[in-house]
Amino acid sequence: METEMTPAYRISNVEHLPSPSLVVFPELVKNNIQQLISMVESVNKLRPHIKTCKSADAIKLLQSAGINKFKCATIAEAELLGTCEAKDVLLAYQPVGPNIDRFITLIKRFPNTSFACLIDHRDIAEQLHQAALNEDCQVGIFIDINVGMNRTGVQLAQILPLVDHSLSLANLKIRGLHCYDGHIHDASLETRKIQCERYFTEIEQLVSQLNDRYQSSFTIVAGGTPTFPIHAASPRKDIECSPGTFIFWDKGYQHLFSEQPFQVAAFVISRVISIVDDTKLCLDLGHKAIASENELSKRVFFVNAPDARTVSHSEEHLVIEVPNTRDYTVGDVFYGVPHHICPTVALYDTAFTITDNRWNGEWPITARRRKITI
Template identity: 50%
Template sequence: MAERDWYLINDIDSLDTPALVVYPDRVKQNIIMLIGMIDNAERLRPHVKTFKSKEAALLMMAAGITKFKCATIAEAEMLGMCHATDVLLAYQPVGPKLKRFIKLIKAYPDTHFSCLIDNAFAAGEISVSAIGNNMQITVYLDLNIGQNRTGIKPDETALQLYKDCVKLPSIIPVGLHAYDGHIHNPDFEMRKTECDEGFEPVLKLQSAIKEEGFPEPIIIAGGSPTFPIHAKRKAIECSPGTFVYWDKGYETMLSEQPFLPAALVVTRVISKPDETLICLDLGHKSIAAEKELGSRVYFINAPDLIPVSQSEEHLVMDAGKDHSYKVGDVLFGMPYHVCPTVALYERAITIENEHISGEWKNIARDRKITI
């Protein structure tokens, strides 16, 4: 089979659509490529938001990756179920979420869980909960280095918060979390410049904390766009996530990264409303729809189709006059944003040796597994 036809499924007639399909062999190749892009796999802390399945996590663990990052209690619990060694909840747990986080720590003692803080009130609440449950909780200071979403600016205020956290009983500040998800420049050198400028204050804060007599803080930095940049630094832990499945958005933007598309949406032509239009069973409920209509899905075997409209269960495409598409034709789509697309599916159908081989349950797409 030609490389351009890697996605074909010989028993496609048994697959109902729309469907999310995953190619495990390509997932394994992506994991190997990721490890090859850094000097030590111990510096990898992949984010699990993309794949949301135990099977993909276990493939990473089998390859030597022991640390992970996640954003929800369900994602953290999935990793606990896999007996992952070290899991950062890259979120500041407040209110009921803090109670769930405490229960999570108790339920999965084989996994070391940590979380983020960015203000004194939340740090105090975590400390009180830890004391009340006779445990110590590891925390990282969440830094705002330009995204303006969460975090504290890496200045004297951040230094003071770190020092205050050291004094709080039952929480242990060990590091800094610096996510630069706002940096998306397709030009690598310009992206590197932006990344370096944003990261410089983080290094200064790290030095200031060390000068206060504390152990050198661990730094967890970046996502997929800045991964190759942070990977070249010494001792920094890196947190790419999309690499495992890859998507059209990053394939287009991050041309320097060699990852393979390993997850697709499969759809069928269900109607031909006029001589130029075809309708697919790929609505908002089946593909991430936060981007504009033309940047939601790229059809590998039908790249010339032009999107016209989309609703909950339908995607209308302009195929042009005298097109040859028939009702029942199968199209293979590469999501522009695979992470929220995966969250739309209860399961991913695995394709091996060009045949359906099983399924991976996307259990961490739920808000709750057991906790």
């Protein structure tokens, strides 16, 4: 489904919005949250990732809907969740260097939040244990498993030794396994299911083995947005799903994963700053205003100029080709759907909120920072 310039997206006072800027539609965000909840048997199966929103306002909407478990990627995101009094937070990253002490500080500062982090190496397990011992606290950990993305995590054969060693460290508490399958992102849901089953059968066998061996009940934190419908449909009670993009959605996932009926709830607003020639316009939407890790054709889609084609992109400028520039004037507004919303949000200090077709508020993007206070 292509995003259209429907009445819900019109901004009657857009002339007062600076550009480039990020705008969010809170009512559509609420709809996306309810859509997410409708796809699982219980909210207990949800551990959404806040790397997309990075905002206390969005987190509070999730909490109001009954979601109490969260996943994040940075100490700043974890601190934001602590200030929001989130009950359960997984730092989906193995802390190293000074971040180990920062993580311990989080645990001490927010005693009402249960924090855990990932590990995939015994040296880090030992360092976390020592830091926790020094501060008289306990650290929850999830063993990060490499299920095919080849980015982080231990191989299956290394899990038992790491679990055994971690259990010998009194100030660590193993809560489960983390299986991020971000390498599975085919457009076909059936293909994703097949690829997911290839690795998950082994994970299920492993969890049964671990539960029997240690008389425990390990949780499996599995997947992201592409495989969310698959893990969400599993009858297992010990699986937690961690989609993040759903809250704002974007052009990339809208195109690939049509079976997920989320709505685009965030745009970038840009303006024409120069008319180059008969077919080219320059907009104020440079690398600093929209995620630029993909090829030129996968940066932004303009809902009010669907035929526009990106020609060049630099720090402060985006040049696009349109059928005829005589249809435009300097200052015209372009409504853009980012191809990748998560790193786009991280470029803005604030998102302007649109309610009843008017800009009437702001959401601070607090956790775009690498450090808040800790």
